[in-house]
Amino acid sequence: MNSSYKKIGIIVALIIFAFSLSGCAGLMGSKKTHKKSSVVDFLYPNVNEVVIQPTVPHLRLPLNVGVAFVPETSGRYSRYSLSAKVKLNLMDKIADNFKQYKYVKNVEVIPTEYLRPRGGFDNLEQLKTMYGIDVIVLLSYDQIQYTDEGVVSLMYWTLVGAYIFHGEKNDTSTMIDAAVYDINSHKMLFRAPGTSQVKGSATIVNLSEELRKDSIKGFDLATVKLLTNLAAQLERFKSKIKERPEEVKISYRKGYSGGGYFGGWFTGLFVMLLGIAGFYARKQTCS
Amino acid sequence: MQENKHAHRHNFPILTLMLVVGSLLLFLLPDTANLLIYDRERIFSGEVWRLATGALVHFSWPHVVYNAVILLIAGSLLERDARLVFVALVLITSIASGLYFLFFLPDMTNYAGLSAINSALVIYLCLMNIRDTSISAWLWIMILILFIAKVTYEIVMQQAFFVSFTQGAIQVVPSAHIIGALTAVTLRAWDAIAELRIQHKN
Numbered sequence: 507m508n509s510s511y512k513k514i515g516i517i518v519a520l521i522i523f524a525f526s527l528s529g530c531a532g533l534m535g536s537k538k539t540h541k542k543s544s545v546v547d548f549l550y551p552n553v554n555e556v557v558i559q560p561t562v563p564h565l566r567l568p569l570n571v572g573v574a575f576v577p578e579t580s581g582r583y584s585r586y587s588l589s590a591k592v593k594l595n596l597m598d599k600i601a602d603n604f605k606q607y608k609y610v611k612n613v614e615v616i617p618t619e620y621l622r623p624r625g626g627f628d629n630l631e632q633l634k635t636m637y638g639i640d641v642i643v644l645l646s647y648d649q650i651q652y653t654d655e656g657v658v659s660l661m662y663w664t665l666v667g668a669y670i671f672h673g674e675k676n677d678t679s680t681m682i683d684a685a686v687y688d689i690n691s692h693k694m695l696f697r698a699p700g701t702s703q704v705k706g707s708a709t710i711v712n713l714s715e716e717l718r719k720d721s722i723k724g725f726d727l728a729t730v731k732l733l734t735n736l737a738a739q740l741e742r743f744k745s746k747i748k749e750r751p752e753e754v755k756i757s758y759r760k761g762y763s764g765g766g767y768f769g770g771w772f773t774g775l776f777v778m779l780l781g782i783a784g785f786y787a788r789k790q791t792c793s
Numbered sequence: 794m795q796e797n798k799h800a801h802r803h804n805f806p807i808l809t810l811m812l813v814v815g816s817l818l819l820f821l822l823p824d825t826a827n828l829l830i831y832d833r834e835r836i837f838s839g840e841v842w843r844l845a846t847g848a849l850v851h852f853s854w855p856h857v858v859y860n861a862v863i864l865l866i867a868g869s870l871l872e873r874d875a876r877l878v879f880v881a882l883v884l885i886t887s888i889a890s891g892l893y894f895l896f897f898l899p900d901m902t903n904y905a906g907l908s909a910i911n912s913a914l915v916i917y918l919c920l921m922n923i924r925d926t927s928i929s930a931w932l933w934i935m936i937l938i939l940f941i942a943k944v945t946y947e948i949v950m951q952q953a954f955f956v957s958f959t960q961g962a963i964q965v966v967p968s969a970h971i972i973g974a975l976t977a978v979t980l981r982a983w984d985a986i987a988e989l990r991i992q993h994k995n
Binding site: 758763767775782786 | 963
């Protein structure tokens with residue numbers, strides 16, 4: 507009898523230990539804070555009802571670009587939304603990055619208040635009229651902070667957007683995504699993500715303050731990566747236009763600059779033929 | 794205008810070199826380049842020299858290097874044989890293209906690049922050498938065909954080369970190349986008529 511109780515006791519202890527290692531938040535009282543907004547939720551709220559047919563984008567250079575954060579997903583995450591100040595700071599950085607390109611005429615930072623939750627392309631059309639923008643950089647984010655108070659450092663696997671993060675106690679996993687859309691054609695031109703992970707250093711005493719700092723730090727680090735990825739994706743997009751001009755039409759608005767230019771390959775070919783022809787012509791003259 | 798191809802041979806293409814070095818220097822001196830670039834508003838406010846000097850200004854390294862290389866070769870070949878023709882082509886093409894932009898491309902505020910002049914030099918060389926009996930005649934015909942194909946492609950595609958510049962919404966202007974070619978054809982025709990008259994007199 508005693509040995510049976512012992513066995514049952516050992517099994518129960520093992521089950522509890524196994525649950526503690528698996529990171530099951532419900533059982534162990536561990537918590538996570540999830541801040542989230544989604545471009546898909548914003549642009550395609552009733553995707554089953556409406557079929558959106560993108561057309562060929564027609565970009566008139568130099569471009570007027572808007573930068574905006576899509577509204578937070580309503581429901582369980584809405585109370586953990588990112589502060590307006592942090593959003594503005596991030597949008598300013600992205601706007602500054604776009605301003606360096608000569609084919610960008612103007613960059614407008616658009617407050618999130620001007621975007622309705624699940625506003626879709628109708629909302630973007632309104633912004634286009636309001637700000638005179640052609641292209642918009644839609645920013646969305648996903649941030650998870652684990653605040654487990656257990657003694658053992660627990661392991662979590664968490665899906666953040668399309669990315670899988672390995673989270674630990676008091677870690678902050680952040681992803682910011684920038685999707686660049688041509689408003690007229692409703693077509694996404696390119697996108698770039700920026701991710702970061704901030705290791706948790708908070709104690710129970712200063713937990714909320716440290717987590718707040720980690721949250722901001724997470725966004726800052728993710729923004730740095732986002733800017734790098736955005737520049738790389740922009741280069742890829744430019745190459746794509748050159749290789750497949752039928753996919754994006756480019757024209758120039760009033761006030762453009764013109765250049766007399768033959769291009770690299772043509773110059774090479776021209777120079778080679780001119781050189782040979784010149785050589786023969788000279789040889790003939792000498793003889 | 795007609796110069797005897799063999800009698801007046803200039804061994805050193807000094808004018809070509811001056812144009813090439815001048816263009817490279819201007820790219821390194823953006824303040825000076827700003828005084829010379831084709832600028833529609835400033836031309837209308839009296840800075841008329843910009844009509845002709847815009848050709849010497851360039852927007853990027855690839856832009857100046859590619860144009861300078863063609864000028865160096867085509868200019869050297871022509872200047873050695875016909876310096877007067879070289880000077881006439883450079884002056885007439887730069888002024889004619891500037892005037893064309895002013896009256897027919899009102900949306901274009903700035904223009905820069907030697908390619909109109911390069912087009913004129915290359916087409917003139919082709920027309921001058923095309924009657925040769927050697928193998929080089931075929932090479933000149935090939936260059937001529939290549940040029941026509943290139944300009945046609947530019948007109949059809951319009952957008953294709955803005956990404957070739959390091960930065961900026963800069964549109965390649967095929968009409969500049971056409972004006973260069975037309976100047977060369979006109980000048981060559983003038984020479985041919987003059988040549989025929991001389992032959993007729995003799």
